[in-house]
Amino acid sequence: MTRPIPLLLLGLLIAAPLSLLAGRVWLDPFAQPVPNALIILTELRMPRAVLALVLGAGLGAAGAAMQGYLRNPLADPGLFGIAPGAALGAVLSFWTGLAGTPWVLPLFALLGAGGAMALLGLIAGRTGSALLFTLAGMIIASLAGALMSLAISLSPTPFAMSEIVTWLMGALADRSWREVWFAAPLTLVGIALLLRAGRSLDALTLGEAAARSLGVDPRTLQWLMIAGVGLTVGAGVAAAGIIGFVGLIVPHLLRRTTDGRPSQLILPSALAGALLLLVADMLCRVLPLQSELRLGIALSLLGAPFFLALLLRMRKDLA
Amino acid sequence: MSIPAPTSVRVERSRDTARGISTSLDANGTLVCNSIELPGRLGGVSITLNQNEVTAICGPNGAGKSSLLTSLAGLVPLASGEVRLDGELMASLALDDRARRVGYLPQQAELAWDISVETLAGLGRLPWKLGAEADRAAIDRALGAMQLEDLRHRPLSKLSGGERARAMLARVLAGEPCWLLADEPLANLDLAHQIALLDHFRALAGQGLGVVLVLHDLAQAMNRTDRVVVLQQGRVVADGAPTEALSEAVIAKVWGVSARWLGEVGARALVV
Numbered sequence: 295m296t297r298p299i300p301l302l303l304l305g306l307l308i309a310a311p312l313s314l315l316a317g318r319v320w321l322d323p324f325a326q327p328v329p330n331a332l333i334i335l336t337e338l339r340m341p342r343a344v345l346a347l348v349l350g351a352g353l354g355a356a357g358a359a360m361q362g363y364l365r366n367p368l369a370d371p372g373l374f375g376i377a378p379g380a381a382l383g384a385v386l387s388f389w390t391g392l393a394g395t396p397w398v399l400p401l402f403a404l405l406g407a408g409g410a411m412a413l414l415g416l417i418a419g420r421t422g423s424a425l426l427f428t429l430a431g432m433i434i435a436s437l438a439g440a441l442m443s444l445a446i447s448l449s450p451t452p453f454a455m456s457e458i459v460t461w462l463m464g465a466l467a468d469r470s471w472r473e474v475w476f477a478a479p480l481t482l483v484g485i486a487l488l489l490r491a492g493r494s495l496d497a498l499t500l501g502e503a504a505a506r507s508l509g510v511d512p513r514t515l516q517w518l519m520i521a522g523v524g525l526t527v528g529a530g531v532a533a534a535g536i537i538g539f540v541g542l543i544v545p546h547l548l549r550r551t552t553d554g555r556p557s558q559l560i561l562p563s564a565l566a567g568a569l570l571l572l573v574a575d576m577l578c579r580v581l582p583l584q585s586e587l588r589l590g591i592a593l594s595l596l597g598a599p600f601f602l603a604l605l606l607r608m609r610k611d612l613a
Numbered sequence: 614m615s616i617p618a619p620t621s622v623r624v625e626r627s628r629d630t631a632r633g634i635s636t637s638l639d640a641n642g643t644l645v646c647n648s649i650e651l652p653g654r655l656g657g658v659s660i661t662l663n664q665n666e667v668t669a670i671c672g673p674n675g676a677g678k679s680s681l682l683t684s685l686a687g688l689v690p691l692a693s694g695e696v697r698l699d700g701e702l703m704a705s706l707a708l709d710d711r712a713r714r715v716g717y718l719p720q721q722a723e724l725a726w727d728i729s730v731e732t733l734a735g736l737g738r739l740p741w742k743l744g745a746e747a748d749r750a751a752i753d754r755a756l757g758a759m760q761l762e763d764l765r766h767r768p769l770s771k772l773s774g775g776e777r778a779r780a781m782l783a784r785v786l787a788g789e790p791c792w793l794l795a796d797e798p799l800a801n802l803d804l805a806h807q808i809a810l811l812d813h814f815r816a817l818a819g820q821g822l823g824v825v826l827v828l829h830d831l832a833q834a835m836n837r838t839d840r841v842v843v844l845q846q847g848r849v850v851a852d853g854a855p856t857e858a859l860s861e862a863v864i865a866k867v868w869g870v871s872a873r874w875l876g877e878v879g880a881r882a883l884v885v
Contacts, residue, residue: 365725497739500784501723506688508788509712509740554728554768555736 298551302565309569310347313576314339318586341471346575347568348474349466349534352481352526354567355560357541358548359488362495362556363519364424367549368604371527371541374427374520375434379410380531381462382438382445388458389445400476400532407528410434411520418516424502427516464535464590466575477533484525485564491518492557499555537590539597540567546604642699644685644715644792644823649694654680656847657694664791664823667814669834671827671859672844673868678827679720679796681844685825686717686794698792712740716790720797720827722781724769730756730780731765737787755787758813775806782810792823799830811837832883835859835874843867 314335315321321331321339328334356371364373371377383406387393392402417430442462449455494515497505506512530537545563552558571589574596578587642664648657655677662668662685670678683689687696687703696703698714706714716737724733734755738748756762759779769777778798785793793814799807811833814824818839828834834841834855841858843851845867851858856878864883865871872885 362725493739496736499725499728500736501719501721501725503683503688503719504717504723507686507712507715507717507719508736509708511708549726553732554726555732556726 298548298562299565302562302569305569306347306565306572309572309576310343313343313346313572316576317579337470338468341474342466342469342575343572344474345466345469345477345533346572348478348481349530349537350540350568350571351564352484352530352567353537353540353571354544354563354565355485355488356523356526357543357567358545358556358559358563359491359495359519359522360541361545362498362559363491363515364428365498367546368542370538371523372435372536372538374410374414374431374523374527375438376407376410376414376431376524376527377531377536378435378438378442379413380404380407380528381536382406382442383409384461384531384535385442385445385458388454388461389449391450391454393457396472400473403532404476404480404528406438407524407531410438411524411528414520415517423512424498427519460588461535462590463588464537464593465578465586465588466534467578467586467589469533473533477529480525480529484522484527484529485560487518487522487525489557489560491515491522492560494518495556535590537571537593539593539600540570543597543600544570642791642823643697644825645697646681646685647695647697649684649696650692651677651680651684651689651847652692654847655684658684658844658847658849659694660842660849660852662823662825665818665821666839667811667818667824667826667837668840668842669826669828669838669855670842670844671829671831671834675846676844676867677847678844680847681842682794682796682825682827683717686715687711688717709740709742713788714790715792715794716785716788718781718785718793718795718798720800722777727768727770729766729768730761730772730783733769733780734761734765734783734787737784740788751789752787754789755783758786759783774801775803778802778806778810782813786817790822792825793817794825796827797829798826799828799833807833808837831859831864832881835881835883836879 315323317339319328319334321328321335353371360369360371360373361367380403383402383404384399387399387402392398413434414427414430417433418427446455446458449458494505494510497508497510502512544566545559548559548562548566551562574592575589578589578592581587644662646658646660648659649655650657658681670681672678680689684691685696687706698706703711731752734752735748737755738751741748756765759782761779761783764772764776769780772780782798798810802810814826815837818824826838838855840853841851841855842849843858843863850867851863861873870885872883874881875884876882
């Protein structure tokens, strides 16, 4: 068992300054200053780096908590239907042509996330059963997905359609401090709620009945999960579109470094998620492509083979 | 035998200091249910269980044994009736308080993550907030009582069935409850481990714990418990000393099997 937190902090300490320098325009602190270097640094690179750190932390923490809650190493924060809900909200803001107005897109996305959270609470409600919860999440996800496709197919102009499709791919390009100001507080509150759920998630290791006998109130836990995952994932989608796989990969890579209790996985996963998103976004910027690689696509390209490797290993364990 | 009688489980629990809740003296040490009902499962069960005793709940499949146990543990909302722990209404106890006093071992030993024996026992400390020192001491006592000290760092996936059952029990014991409710703790254990575990329950009861077990093996219930409650279709049909509650007449009536007890009291065998 190694202690991952100091290592991850060290990684962040190295990667964060590096990400401020790397990009289409390389800011070399020792060379002749590039024109507009200060503006590039403070208005483009810094909000982008902070946003990557915050969203990555949120996705990592949400993934770790989700896997603990559903007692399934393949669970992903997307399962609750909150991300599709937020995406639907954002799509509607494009559809109505209001997305260009400041704050409208994130507001719509957050409303979408809130709607998905409320629906989850309503459907699964009272029982506190994780199974019902998962099914409710799947229903919401497929409904939001269908409505999203409907909105795209009925989009008023081809321009709106291409805007929607591009946005859905998820990216941190051209994000400003505005996104940081709403996403950071929401995400941090969400992570705090998920950390609070840690003890109950540990008890849930023994199954729902044993967890209740250890004093866990399933309804309180469910509320913490809805709010925690809703805030982290909802704020993430509102700020950057859909970014998958971070919440799946990160807790998985770190599980072996902990004693196996879900509570011990949340904080390291937040740090590792932050690191992964920061580095992935940096790579997207420096890759010599015609147009910048979308972060959501990059992570999916990374995530799919990872998922496959995971399944193959599980298959070997089962055989 | 791999499980000797426990010497180190302390029953002098920090109960009263930790809880600070007054309990009515006359009702101390009892777990009472008054005509509890669960639709389709329990139809008006009233029993009074005492600490210092091993009580077996027996009955055919679907008789409501597990439902009665989870009701006694305060884990299911009752349609009517009430469960009282030391005179206090179970449903109105704070969740942590109830969890500290009533330990529950479910039938299926579910374990979502492959944790070590020591970490598993540590989960039993979740309702307590006495600090790491007290937790470590309680975990050590529980592992010692279950003779698991040498396996404490071993992951559960690397244990045999018997060791696993002991580890699961150590988790409950680490919580140092006043009551231990176990649902078919003997399932999947070989005969030697069954006997050892039952002896261990006896010893715990001797130290003041209230032990309630759902048992399928009528001979084990006959020979190694103090009291048997027989359920049929959600109702108590016999309740008392094993020799009375599990008489040949009761077995014939409830299980529909004509069987005879052979041998002396304490070492009886059921012959069908």
